[in-house]
Amino acid sequence: MRKGPERVMARTSLFLLVIFLALASESGSATSTNVPVGSPIYDGLERLEVKGLLGGGILTTKPISRGEVARLAREAEKLIKDGAREAGPLSIVESLRRELSFEMSRGGDNLGGGFYLKTSYRDGRASFASINDNGYVPEDGAGLRGGAVLRGGLYDTASLYLNPEYRLDEERSEIELLHGYAVINIGNLELLIGRDSIWWGPGRHGGLIMTNNAKPFDMVKVSSQRHFILPWAFKYLGVLRPAIFLARLEEERDYPHANLLGMRVDLKPAPYLQAGLSRVIMFGGEGRKALTPSDWAKVFIASDGAEHADSPINGNQIIALDLSYVYVNRNRYIPFAGVKLYTEWGAEDSSGNTKTPSGRANIYGMYMDEPFRQSGVDLRVEWANTARSARYGPYWYTHGVYTSGYTHEGRVIGHHMGGDSRDLFLRLQYHMPRATLGVEADIERSGVHSTPDDKRWLGFDVSYDGDGLDLRGNVGFEDSPGNVFIGLGIAREF
Numbered sequence: 001m002r003k004g005p006e007r008v009m010a011r012t013s014l015f016l017l018v019i020f021l022a023l024a025s026e027s028g029s030a031t032s033t034n035v036p037v038g039s040p041i042y043d044g045l046e047r048l049e050v051k052g053l054l055g056g057g058i059l060t061t062k063p064i065s066r067g068e069v070a071r072l073a074r075e076a077e078k079l080i081k082d083g084a085r086e087a088g089p090l091s092i093v094e095s096l097r098r099e100l101s102f103e104m105s106r107g108g109d110n111l112g113g114g115f116y117l118k119t120s121y122r123d124g125r126a127s128f129a130s131i132n133d134n135g136y137v138p139e140d141g142a143g144l145r146g147g148a149v150l151r152g153g154l155y156d157t158a159s160l161y162l163n164p165e166y167r168l169d170e171e172r173s174e175i176e177l178l179h180g181y182a183v184i185n186i187g188n189l190e191l192l193i194g195r196d197s198i199w200w201g202p203g204r205h206g207g208l209i210m211t212n213n214a215k216p217f218d219m220v221k222v223s224s225q226r227h228f229i230l231p232w233a234f235k236y237l238g239v240l241r242p243a244i245f246l247a248r249l250e251e252e253r254d255y256p257h258a259n260l261l262g263m264r265v266d267l268k269p270a271p272y273l274q275a276g277l278s279r280v281i282m283f284g285g286e287g288r289k290a291l292t293p294s295d296w297a298k299v300f301i302a303s304d305g306a307e308h309a310d311s312p313i314n315g316n317q318i319i320a321l322d323l324s325y326v327y328v329n330r331n332r333y334i335p336f337a338g339v340k341l342y343t344e345w346g347a348e349d350s351s352g353n354t355k356t357p358s359g360r361a362n363i364y365g366m367y368m369d370e371p372f373r374q375s376g377v378d379l380r381v382e383w384a385n386t387a388r389s390a391r392y393g394p395y396w397y398t399h400g401v402y403t404s405g406y407t408h409e410g411r412v413i414g415h416h417m418g419g420d421s422r423d424l425f426l427r428l429q430y431h432m433p434r435a436t437l438g439v440e441a442d443i444e445r446s447g448v449h450s451t452p453d454d455k456r457w458l459g460f461d462v463s464y465d466g467d468g469l470d471l472r473g474n475v476g477f478e479d480s481p482g483n484v485f486i487g488l489g490i491a492r493e494f
Helices: 004-023 041-050 066-081 090-099 101-105 232-237 293-300
Strands: 112-123 141-154 158-168 173-186 189-196 217-224 239-248 259-270 273-283 316-328 338-348 359-369 377-385 422-431 435-446 453-465 469-478 480-493
Touching (some): 041 066, 066 090, 066 101, 090 101, 273 293
Antiparallel strands (some): 217 239, 239 259, 273 316, 316 338, 359 377, 377 422, 422 435, 435 453, 453 469, 469 480
């Protein structure tokens, strides 16, 4: 008999299939390309959310299309101008309007793009400088990255996005297509074919299943173009947004070109409450059995036969549930303007020797707006733990068959700290109309149940948002002043 997490996997998978079939028959709006994962645009959206200005927005599945971001910005702008909220957040909306001027006025994608240049210096073992950066790992010494972005739409039904990047340092001189994909509308379904990053969950510093810590995937992804509400009794689930993708992993791993199937559904039953359910399956690859339709069904519902250690179709499966709650404070005696509380809980079938799940992990976080009523200030505290599997061993992100682990191109696909680790992240920001100052600290312990290794990071950053010109700089120290990272960047939009 299947256990609780397996039943959730099966029912969620079938639920998503039914939803996608229904969405294909609906009408959609003009297509547009995505705001890249890691863009500061998402910081602005989260600030609007914790101020109570994004009641209909879903921010826990990224990337989000430029058209959807523009819709959310217009929603917030209307609330402010109607007097439902104070005018202070209007500067956030104005910043989004500068970034998305065409989408804010007309919708869809016009022909546009830009270029960027980043230079850095790394000394010592400043490994935190490479986390959540699309798999990029800076070498010691000076480095240079320069890229171009080109995007455009065709008759409101298709869009194209290209982002080649040149990298130069002491070890390499290369050009790589960082992101490149086409987006096509089919009713209210959005089909993406190409290379892009994915982030699932409410965490800012990491997520249990999907982040941009590894290189972007070559994949096919289907998602709803916009959120929707199901009819009948299902309407009480609130706003829904499903997504599913199939990616092909790299050649240099234990089973070359293994496949990764991921699916997620976001639910928002109330403007202040949101839930998400995610699942991924690693299967196939050269040297593994090709799946028959019957095998596919067993893998899809996580049957005991498929998950047995000796099964030729045994795959690596992870499931996670995340929740977030936003409280907008109207009481002047409470010392903050708003707060977002969030958590993510994961389970993994990682050992192949026991009933699923044998791995556990979780994330807790708090994002506070205007702590102690300090205007323009926000504070984040985030705790992550993948070392909760003392009963079975440190199995998170490992597998008995796929010994390369839950990685892509040598980088963890989920939380950057990896398995059997714990991480505490703190960040304080001060926002001005066109600039932001930030200070952050990170304390990480890896190898909790084997050979503990502690790392500490202290970083400072500043950014300026001009009219189509963005400037950014940061400096960070890991464990000692000798392990330093310095970065400068400039980006131009047109």
